[in-house]
Amino acid sequence: MSQSTLSNLGKKGGKSSAETSAPGHPQVPRAIVVQPERTGRPSRFEKWMARRMLQAIGSPPVALVLWDGDVVCSAAGPPKVSVVIHDRATLLKIAVNPLFNFGEAYSNGQVELEGSLGDLLDAFYSNLPGSRSPGLMAKTENLLEGNSLRGSRLNIHHHYDIGDDFFELWLDPEMQYTCAYYPAPGAGLEEAQLAKMEHVCRKLRLKAGETVVEAGCGWGGLARYMARHYGVTVRAYNISHSQVEYARRRAAQERLDSRVQFIEDDYRNIQGRFDAFVSVGMLEHVGADHYDDLGRVIGRCLQNHGRGLIHSIGQIHAGRPLNPWIRRRIFPGAYPPALSEMVQLLESADFSVLDVENLRLHYAKTLEHWLQRFEASAGAVANMFDERFVRMWRLYLAGSRSSFLAGVLHLFQIVFARPRSNDLPWTRAFLYAAPQAQAGDPCNPAMC
Amino acid sequence: MSQSTLSNLGKKGGKSSAETSAPGHPQVPRAIVVQPERTGRPSRFEKWMARRMLQAIGSPPVALVLWDGDVVCSAAGPPKVSVVIHDRATLLKIAVNPLFNFGEAYSNGQVELEGSLGDLLDAFYSNLPGSRSPGLMAKTENLLEGNSLRGSRLNIHHHYDIGDDFFELWLDPEMQYTCAYYPAPGAGLEEAQLAKMEHVCRKLRLKAGETVVEAGCGWGGLARYMARHYGVTVRAYNISHSQVEYARRRAAQERLDSRVQFIEDDYRNIQGRFDAFVSVGMLEHVGADHYDDLGRVIGRCLQNHGRGLIHSIGQIHAGRPLNPWIRRRIFPGAYPPALSEMVQLLESADFSVLDVENLRLHYAKTLEHWLQRFEASAGAVANMFDERFVRMWRLYLAGSRSSFLAGVLHLFQIVFARPRSNDLPWTRAFLYAAPQAQAGDPCNPAMC
Numbered sequence: 098m099s100q101s102t103l104s105n106l107g108k109k110g111g112k113s114s115a116e117t118s119a120p121g122h123p124q125v126p127r128a129i130v131v132q133p134e135r136t137g138r139p140s141r142f143e144k145w146m147a148r149r150m151l152q153a154i155g156s157p158p159v160a161l162v163l164w165d166g167d168v169v170c171s172a173a174g175p176p177k178v179s180v181v182i183h184d185r186a187t188l189l190k191i192a193v194n195p196l197f198n199f200g201e202a203y204s205n206g207q208v209e210l211e212g213s214l215g216d217l218l219d220a221f222y223s224n225l226p227g228s229r230s231p232g233l234m235a236k237t238e239n240l241l242e243g244n245s246l247r248g249s250r251l252n253i254h255h256h257y258d259i260g261d262d263f264f265e266l267w268l269d270p271e272m273q274y275t276c277a278y279y280p281a282p283g284a285g286l287e288e289a290q291l292a293k294m295e296h297v298c299r300k301l302r303l304k305a306g307e308t309v310v311e312a313g314c315g316w317g318g319l320a321r322y323m324a325r326h327y328g329v330t331v332r333a334y335n336i337s338h339s340q341v342e343y344a345r346r347r348a349a350q351e352r353l354d355s356r357v358q359f360i361e362d363d364y365r366n367i368q369g370r371f372d373a374f375v376s377v378g379m380l381e382h383v384g385a386d387h388y389d390d391l392g393r394v395i396g397r398c399l400q401n402h403g404r405g406l407i408h409s410i411g412q413i414h415a416g417r418p419l420n421p422w423i424r425r426r427i428f429p430g431a432y433p434p435a436l437s438e439m440v441q442l443l444e445s446a447d448f449s450v451l452d453v454e455n456l457r458l459h460y461a462k463t464l465e466h467w468l469q470r471f472e473a474s475a476g477a478v479a480n481m482f483d484e485r486f487v488r489m490w491r492l493y494l495a496g497s498r499s500s501f502l503a504g505v506l507h508l509f510q511i512v513f514a515r516p517r518s519n520d521l522p523w524t525r526a527f528l529y530a531a532p533q534a535q536a537g538d539p540c541n542p543a544m545c
Numbered sequence: 546m547s548q549s550t551l552s553n554l555g556k557k558g559g560k561s562s563a564e565t566s567a568p569g570h571p572q573v574p575r576a577i578v579v580q581p582e583r584t585g586r587p588s589r590f591e592k593w594m595a596r597r598m599l600q601a602i603g604s605p606p607v608a609l610v611l612w613d614g615d616v617v618c619s620a621a622g623p624p625k626v627s628v629v630i631h632d633r634a635t636l637l638k639i640a641v642n643p644l645f646n647f648g649e650a651y652s653n654g655q656v657e658l659e660g661s662l663g664d665l666l667d668a669f670y671s672n673l674p675g676s677r678s679p680g681l682m683a684k685t686e687n688l689l690e691g692n693s694l695r696g697s698r699l700n701i702h703h704h705y706d707i708g709d710d711f712f713e714l715w716l717d718p719e720m721q722y723t724c725a726y727y728p729a730p731g732a733g734l735e736e737a738q739l740a741k742m743e744h745v746c747r748k749l750r751l752k753a754g755e756t757v758v759e760a761g762c763g764w765g766g767l768a769r770y771m772a773r774h775y776g777v778t779v780r781a782y783n784i785s786h787s788q789v790e791y792a793r794r795r796a797a798q799e800r801l802d803s804r805v806q807f808i809e810d811d812y813r814n815i816q817g818r819f820d821a822f823v824s825v826g827m828l829e830h831v832g833a834d835h836y837d838d839l840g841r842v843i844g845r846c847l848q849n850h851g852r853g854l855i856h857s858i859g860q861i862h863a864g865r866p867l868n869p870w871i872r873r874r875i876f877p878g879a880y881p882p883a884l885s886e887m888v889q890l891l892e893s894a895d896f897s898v899l900d901v902e903n904l905r906l907h908y909a910k911t912l913e914h915w916l917q918r919f920e921a922s923a924g925a926v927a928n929m930f931d932e933r934f935v936r937m938w939r940l941y942l943a944g945s946r947s948s949f950l951a952g953v954l955h956l957f958q959i960v961f962a963r964p965r966s967n968d969l970p971w972t973r974a975f976l977y978a979a980p981q982a983q984a985g986d987p988c989n990p991a992m993c
Contacts, residue, residue, distance in 0.1 A: 223965065282971055413892050413964050436898050437888040444861050449952055450884050453901035458969055504897055504964030516861050516952030517671065521906055523730055526977040 200422030313379025317344025392446030648870030761827025765792025
């Protein structure tokens with residue numbers, strides 16, 4: 098399938114504005130009904146290539162079933178999952194560019210699974226060689242997806258503006274589309290998303306009457322939580338038009354609109370000075386070329402006594418791009434920073450880091466819950482979009498879960514302040530004190 | 546006072562081995578009784594120079610009193626402290642190289658204070674311009690103090706082998722010469738040093754029967770604590786001969802020598818594989834040129850499920866050398882890393898950071914307690930060494946306290962593991978659970 102055959106996804110019904118995006122921008126490909134071409138038996142070369150593919154990804158316990166029923170396995174033990182490759186062209190494409198074309202083939206139905214997608218992806222990520230460097234192609238692609246003011250708007254539009262009703266099918270009621278915080282592994286998604294917002298507020302040590310600026314506010318759930326439970330006023334920035342509209346609507350319904358202002362603008366245009374800066378799930382979309390911009394913005398907008406928190410997906414090794422299929426089809430322009438890059442961003446802006454917490458297993462759990470809810474609504478999603486869209490999002494959610502579980506991706510919450518501010522909590526015990534925030538009542542977190 | 550007049554410090558009594566150090570290595574200068582040369586009134590140029598000095602350090606509320614009684618102030622308000630400069634030569638030396646020669650002049654008694662040294666240093670550090678880059682001289686000096694296997698041994702010998710009886714005068718009974726952890730600001734030093742060791746053990750999630758390697762173990766207090774309270778066996782490395790002898794003696798007295806082994810060797814020679822790696826207060830002596838060495842050592846010696854903790858003084862901006870006087874007279878070869886450098890060290894060795902905590906106010910508090918205890922023993926210290934030694938150490942302790950208080954120095958505890966290890970605590974609440982360790986009883990920390 099060549100790039101030229103791709104076009105915008107035609108959403109069936111719903112109120113998505115995805116169809117309006119700019120020409121030339123990466124788009125979700127049109128659903129394709131595959132007719133496997135079973136043109137003869139695989140050659141010895143094709144079988145050799147299939148074996149090499151398995152070796153190249155660390156010989157996971159996976160079988161490849163070729164179009165004539167031949168099975169190719171790695172020597173590492175009985176396979177957990179079989180990947181049925183329906184035709185010769187698909188095998189060749191995956192061999193040439195496995196990280197991208199496996200996603201394409203899975204989405205198109207050119208490969209199918211016997212066994213669970215989760216098991217396949219867990220096997221893949223947990224067997225990946227540790228220190229593989231990114232290929233040249235991946236680096237080049239990164240340059241094409243810039244995060245200029247206009248590029249960011251297009252990139253964000255691509256993912257977040259495909260329809261609130263779609264996200265409502267499988268997110269929690271507060272529409273938190275970032276890693277939750279599970280007080281215990283058995284907690285539910287709704288409880289864990291509320292606990293995440295509470296954890297963030299406590300780390301920021303918000304006090305009633307303070308002002309908060311939020312960079313990248315999603316559907317506004319955290320902004321509303323901060324205003325409702327901590328009595329602060331919030332200026333929240335977002336470049337997703339449909340998210341800002343949704344956030345304004347809900348704030349008005351919940352009578353929080355006098356204390357929460359949603360601004361459809363880029364983080365680079367943040368104006369004013371605030372007691373706290375918070376950004377949950379935006380840094381992944383900033384791009385390493387713009388970390389200095391973000392550092393300058395935070396330096397400009399935070400009061401001398403101010404506190405800041407950045408919550409972002411991260412990785413171990415700086416400079417490795419996200420999986421190319423995810424970057425092309427799901428998150429154009431996205432890059433997960435290494436923690437050292439996040440810390441450098443703050444050091445360059447003369448901030449001192451107070452606290453870092455790695456919550457990667459919480460993101461794996463969050464994705465597990467999202468995936469369950471997504472599957473429960475798969476029929477509705479197929480009706481909204483098509484089967485191909487369902488397969489793409491299933492692969493993205495399951496692949497992300499496996500990446501966090503295998504330590505390929507991480508989730509860092511990082512708290513910072515100006516180095517001379519001595520308005521610091523004495524220990525972190527207050528983060529773990531019994532809950533104090535009551536619905537509707539502005540209150541202070543337990544401070545020492 | 547020229548460099549050539551400096552020679553070894555002759556300790557009066559005690560069992561120091563400082564006199565045995567290698568020729569050519571930086572040494573504590575001989576005590577000098579100063580006879581102020583009051584050679585005429587200060588010139589207009591000298592007064593201008595005194596004013597410029599105050600401006601150059603950010604115009605703190607400090608007065609300079611020249612040798613004829615003339616007072617030079619910055620315009621920033623009434624002075625909190627007056628610095629009496631006894632002679633023209635001292636003014637010139639301080640003007641030429643203030644960061645180094647103020648320390649020399651204070652130690653020699655060529656300057657004296659009206660007011661508190663702590664107030665002077667607080668005023669200095671809290672007025673320092675934020676982003677001053679280090680001078681060329683400082684960089685050159687850094688190169689002269691290498692941390693090769695031999696250089697490290699000399700550097701460590703210089704500071705830590707000057708006599709256990711001296712450190713016993715003002716450290717806690719467990720001889721913890723690193724930042725304590727105060728459960729509350731009013732806690733005492735002894736309680737806070739025990740709490741520090743408990744905090745470190747909990748962060749490492751030690752379990753009875755496990756093995757721990759410690760890099761840079763001081764007088765062995767943490768190694769003994771881990772063995773006693775957590776039932777682990779410890780291999781502890783240190784290149785300070787007198788510290789290792791002391792540590793072995795105490796472990797034998799406390800019948801812990803079957804579970805704690807002290808090895809007089811460099812961290813680069815650590816052998817074996819362990820469940821946990823810990824290093825408290827050594828990274829400051831490793832030097833940035835050797836972070837990769839340390840990363841390789843940790844990568845080699847930690848089991849796949851292992852946990853690690855590094856506790857180190859740090860700073861905001863990478864590459865800035867320690868105050869040159871401290872580096873010359875107190876800690877040759879020392880360099881406080883930026884947090885980004887600590888994180889890079891671990892990322893390069895393919896470790897993932899799980900937790901970072903900045904404890905700089907705890908170090909300011911620790912130094913406050915050390916300083917009080919040091920002052921209470923100043924007479925005994927003067928008898929052991931001389932008055933000049935007392936002034937040098939007073940300046941070092943008070944200057945360090947002010948640096949932590951002003952956010953010039955930081956204290957980072959960083960917890961890490963291999964990225965694929967999913968043997969992780971679910972939250973950090975267990976760190977703040979009620980104490981479980983009982984003296985003499987091996988036990989596990991509260992785990993979730």
